[in-house]
Amino acid sequence: MINKIVTVTIDRPMGSYHPEYKDMYYPINYGYIEGVMADDGEEQDAYVIGVDKPLETFTGKVIAVIKRHDDVEDKWVVCPEGCNYTKEEIQRLTEFQEKFFDSEIFLG
Numbered sequence: 591m592i593n594k595i596v597t598v599t600i601d602r603p604m605g606s607y608h609p610e611y612k613d614m615y616y617p618i619n620y621g622y623i624e625g626v627m628a629d630d631g632e633e634q635d636a637y638v639i640g641v642d643k644p645l646e647t648f649t650g651k652v653i654a655v656i657k658r659h660d661d662v663e664d665k666w667v668v669c670p671e672g673c674n675y676t677k678e679e680i681q682r683l684t685e686f687q688e689k690f691f692d693s694e695i696f697l698g
Contacts, residue, residue, distance in 0.1 A: 591666065592698035594652050596623045598636045598668055603644035618683055619645045623666070630663040639683050640669035652698075654680050659692040667695075 600621035608614035619638035626634040637656075638648045653675060654667040665688075667680055677695045681688070 591652050592655060592696070595649065595671070596626070596636070596652055596666070596668060597647055597649045598622065598638055599624050599647055600638065600645045603646070604642075605644055615686065617686055619648065620687075621648075628663045632663075634666060635663065636666040636668045637684050638668050639675060639680070640673045654698070655696045656680075656684065656688060657694050657696060658688075659694065661691055661693075665693075 598621045600619045602608065602616045602620040604616060604619045606616050619641060620635070621638070622633040622635050624633055628634040638645065638650065641648065648668065650668045651671050652666050653669055656665040656667065658664060667684070669675065677697060680695050
């Protein structure tokens, strides 16, 4: 899936809060790839980085996979084509949620 072009439907836009965990703020856009099923039986979740405004949908390139060792679902990291991020940058941008999991970032 790394380097694949996907469209993310944003259900938690930048600046919003989690619908159940009201204190979890989303500093980046977060959503799912419609029609791609993840191991949790839901559509594949994705972080969208490299865009500094709230979105409804976004088409970009999968640049990394965050493997959660203590969860059934991996998270994809999507950004505009031509952008590059280090593991450290991705970790910093996704820390707001990934800090609750034992995860590892795999780059393409």
